[in-house]
Amino acid sequence: MKVTLAAVSWSLLATSGCASWVPASPPLARDLEPKPQKLLPRQSGNGTSGEWPYGPLSTRGRDIVNSRGEVVTWAGLNWPLSGETMVPEGLEHKSAEAILDDIVSVGFNSIRM
Numbered sequence: 001m002k003v004t005l006a007a008v009s010w011s012l013l014a015t016s017g018c019a020s021w022v023p024a025s026p027p028l029a030r031d032l033e034p035k036p037q038k039l040l041p042r043q044s045g046n047g048t049s050g051e052w053p054y055g056p057l058s059t060r061g062r063d064i065v066n067s068r069g070e071v072v073t074w075a076g077l078n079w080p081l082s083g084e085t086m087v088p089e090g091l092e093h094k095s096a097e098a099i100l101d102d103i104v105s106v107g108f109n110s111i112r113m
Contacts, residue, residue: 076110077103088113 054066063071080089090099103111 074110075108076112077108078112081113 054068054070057064057066057072059065060069064074066072081087082089088096088099094102
């Protein structure tokens with residue numbers, strides 16, 4: 001009887017302790033999700049002639065701001081490149097312009113390649 005009581009006591013202690021020490025991560029707050037921003041028409045060019053809207057960017061305290069003083073929020077994604085050729089993935093299925101339109105439509109404004 002002592003062995004059974006000890007085994008039951010041990011199993012209760014072991015199972016109750018395991019469940020309590022494992023930290024549970026809180027769900028993501030709604031304000032951390034990418035937010036759709038005001039869409040600006042895409043402009044052609046290489047960006048050297050000052051045509052980028054509201055550039056150049058600068059810092060004000062801890063924020064990045066545009067030339068109008070508005071805080072710029074970066075919402076980026078990674079666009080993987082294919083092996084040694086370093087061609088962006090997905091171009092065999094859609095044009096680069098169509099892929100960029102999809103990226104902008106869900107609220108992203110920067111790409112890491």
